[in-house]
Amino acid sequence: MTGATNRVNRRDNGPPALSLSRVCHDYVEGAGVRSVLKGVDLEVDRGEIVALLGRSGCGKTTLLNLISGIETLQSGSIAVDGRALDKLDEAERTRFRRRHIGFIYQFFQLFPTLTAAENIALVLELNGFSPARSRARVQELLTSLQLADRAGSFPDKLSGGEQQRIAIARAIAHRPALILADEPTGNLDAETGVLILDLLRDLVKQEGATLMVVTHSLQVARTADRLLTLELGQLAERQGAFAW
Ligand SMILES: Nc1ncnc2c1ncn2[C@@H]1O[C@H](COP(=O)(O)OP(=O)(O)OP(=O)(O)O)[C@@H](O)[C@H]1O
Ligand SMILES: [Mg+2]
Numbered sequence: 301m302t303g304a305t306n307r308v309n310r311r312d313n314g315p316p317a318l319s320l321s322r323v324c325h326d327y328v329e330g331a332g333v334r335s336v337l338k339g340v341d342l343e344v345d346r347g348e349i350v351a352l353l354g355r356s357g358c359g360k361t362t363l364l365n366l367i368s369g370i371e372t373l374q375s376g377s378i379a380v381d382g383r384a385l386d387k388l389d390e391a392e393r394t395r396f397r398r399r400h401i402g403f404i405y406q407f408f409q410l411f412p413t414l415t416a417a418e419n420i421a422l423v424l425e426l427n428g429f430s431p432a433r434s435r436a437r438v439q440e441l442l443t444s445l446q447l448a449d450r451a452g453s454f455p456d457k458l459s460g461g462e463q464q465r466i467a468i469a470r471a472i473a474h475r476p477a478l479i480l481a482d483e484p485t486g487n488l489d490a491e492t493g494v495l496i497l498d499l500l501r502d503l504v505k506q507e508g509a510t511l512m513v514v515t516h517s518l519q520v521a522r523t524a525d526r527l528l529t530l531e532l533g534q535l536a537e538r539q540g541a542f543a544w
Contacts, residue, residue, distance in 0.1 A: 316379070317346045317348070321341055323363075323378060336362050339376070340530075340533075346477070346508065349526070350525065351514075352530060353521055354530035359533065361482055364480050368397060380396070381478065399476065401480060402476040403481070405467070405483075406483040407487055409467065412455055415451065416452070416458065417452065424437060438451070445503075461488055461495070477509065480512050484513060485497060485515065490517075498523065511524075
């Protein structure tokens with residue numbers, strides 16, 4: 301343990317891809333206040349894959365939404381790639397998020413009117429890739445995710461596993477420092493889920509990205525380098541054992 305309470309230690313001395321300090325979050329509901337996060341401290345190394353487990357309603361999505369800036373930080377601090385998000389104004393935060401963070405959701409959330417290739421290309425265009433660079437990157441990702449033959453298909457013509465592979469390609473395409481995934485296999489059968497996670501893991505390692513993945517699945521959690529649990533508003537590190 302280091303200084304701050306409930307500090308989860310990093311494994312080496314490199315600069316953290318993600319750093320949270322004393323993050324608290326309350327939801328106001330009617331006359332009551334629900335304290336969901338009660339002082340979360342965390343540092344995640346570059347290149348690390350961290351799985352976040354915890355009971356339904358414990359605050360996992362809230363935590364991801366704070367890191368991504370979807371939810372406004374109430375107290376504490378969050379830094380991604382060394383940049384403190386609370387020091388940025390709204391426009392800077394949006395730009396920063398677009399450039400440095402990639403997202404993968406349970407229900408894929410592909411744009412239905414864009415083809416598989418266009419879904420990936422969109423994020424590259426938003427990040428200033430030239431059309432030629434964008435085409436090459438899309439092709440590279442589709443090939444590594446074994447989807448080259450589905451480039452021109454619309455999402456509703458793809459299976460769940462195929463849609464999630466496109467969503468993974470889209471999240472990682474612009475080489476963000478940090479990928480956040482909220483139950484990425486929650487809508488897939490177990491076998492497909494494990495395949496998708498293996499692909500995601502390989503891609504994240506190959507690209508040198510950092511991944512934080514929220515999951516209820518121990519099979520998914522096993523693919524991570526580190527396991528964290530969120531309980532009673534605080535993070536704890538789980539060492540190896542899978543007793544639940
Ligand atoms: N906008 C909101 N207003 C009030 N309460 C909220 C709001 N969003 C979430 N909550 C509550 O905060 C708690 C944490 O929600 P959150 O979605 O972060 O949980 P979770 O760990 O992601 O759960 P699950 O595993 O079911 O996805 C829950 O009790 C939820 O009801
Ligand atoms: Mg959730």
